[in-house]
Amino acid sequence: MNVFDCVVVGGGPAGLSASLTLGRARRKIALFDDGTNRNRVTHAAHGFITRDNIKPQEFRELGLKELENYPSITYFHATITAITKAIGNEGFIIKTTDGQEFISEKIILATGIQEIFPFEEVRNFYGKSLFSCPYCDGWEMRDKPLLVLAEKEDHALHMAKLVYNWSKDLVVLTNGGPLSEEGVTALEKRDIKIVVDPIKKLIGDDGYLQAVEFVSGETIKRAGGFVVPSFYRPNHFVEKLGCEVQEDGTAITDGAGRTTEKNIYIAGEMEKSAPSSLINSAASGQNAAASVNMDLTIDRF
Template sequence: MKRRRGIRVIIFDCIILGAGPAGLSASLNLGRMRRNVAIFDNGTNRNRVTHESHGFITRDGTTPAEFRNIGLNELTKYPSVTYFNRTITEVSRDEQAGIFVIETAENEKYTAEKIVMATGIQEEFPIEAVRNFYGRSIFSCPYCDGWELRDKPLFVIANKEEQVLHMAKLLYSISRDLYIVTNGTQLSADCIRELEKHDMRYNMEPVQALHGDNGNLEAIEFRTGEKVTRSFGFVVPSFHRANPFAEKLGCNIAETGSVITDGMGRTSQSGIYIAGETQKAGPSSLLIAAAEGNIVAGSVNMDIATEKF
């Protein structure tokens, strides 16, 4: 540790941004290789509103908070891994020193030879009121929450026709009582025929309000005044990265919005790696994100080993 002009500067082999499944997995595997690692997180993970996480074998039904705590506790076995509950405000490269500089909201600076971006993504909803019910009665992933809602009357909020058909097909095995809400988007005749063929009702009017209390939905009200009683359903959000670090650091971005990598987590910028939903700028399962964290840890460790051998 060094001190410079009153600001604490700590040098690490690798700094990992984000303590989701990708960041935790990368930290674990780098710690096992005795790399000096710092993992930063501020608790704004998007699944924090979820009551149970599903689909991760041996952890099915675990709450996101419990999953995170188990991961952080496992890291304490490895003395070279340090966890910081901090908000990262800036990430830059010191070209002269050949290191990365991480700045926090607490006016601290940390430096590292490598960085892994695993800060995840955040949702934007077609109807902002969805946020009041998200994680309790409105969900976005049929794989994560569909089983618990099996055979219940459900709705789908999606404002693009391809999203309507995608969700209708996915949820048809969960419930045959589906009500499609497009919030003002007009569906094509072909799409309507597909829905009607499967006895799915639909409403293309804009939504006026969502009624309910304490996260429990009771009804959807349309601008026409019509109300449809539903207690559970799914929404198709759009997603964005929680920060612009990849763009500011000059990483190549594909037209799809994903960060271009070599398939092993290395970005177009030397020393910068990425894993999990941050890379795709889209949703992923806990299991896949953790696997990608494992892969990127191997890349970071091998690069360090090669450089220092």
């Protein structure tokens, strides 16, 4: 059976960064990833200095290639199905879909999150003309006729204020959700149109939006825009391993990746169950790895 100092679950920017840091610290590391990272649907990632406009797959491949320089790191393209505490809570047993088992002293959870859209057809356009992060994709959508799709008023107002920096030609869609008089006034002061009617369908070709048709029969032309999804963790490792979470789903940590369960760490979007930039996720992964390395050092010195 394979025995490791630390298993890193998830090969996004957080997991890659954590693995690199631990590999450079000469720790025996296993990195597991199954290629389901949520940014795989987009053509390019932005905002990571020296890597602006890089394709997500290229970013991942570059990261994995760099890990090859460190012989103590082993990469597995596999899905982990179970993580259980070993007898006496000394380490963990990790099982994969292909029947393999591994033992690790410590675990970093970095599998990220996934989206639930207010209108499921958004998925057909997501990553090409509809996005969730203006900082990531606002520049590419600048000055185009855009929409903001959000069913809750606070989300709609927040996103509209942000997107307005990149385009003044803006329509807010609530897909049937109500807006208060104050909310309507705030948007109309900026000449932002509001449509509260439920959406019937999105019209476009090959992922590029052209128009939105509503149940009322109205149709508006739009070239793209930004949506406010809700997010969830794609697995239940946090809960099953007993890590405490706040009411909003954020994992409780010490600020450096350590959860409330000994030897379990968390990094990247999985910690807050909320979206993050590549560069922030990578930083989170490095911080968690530094905590792992320090704890291993203290345990063994």
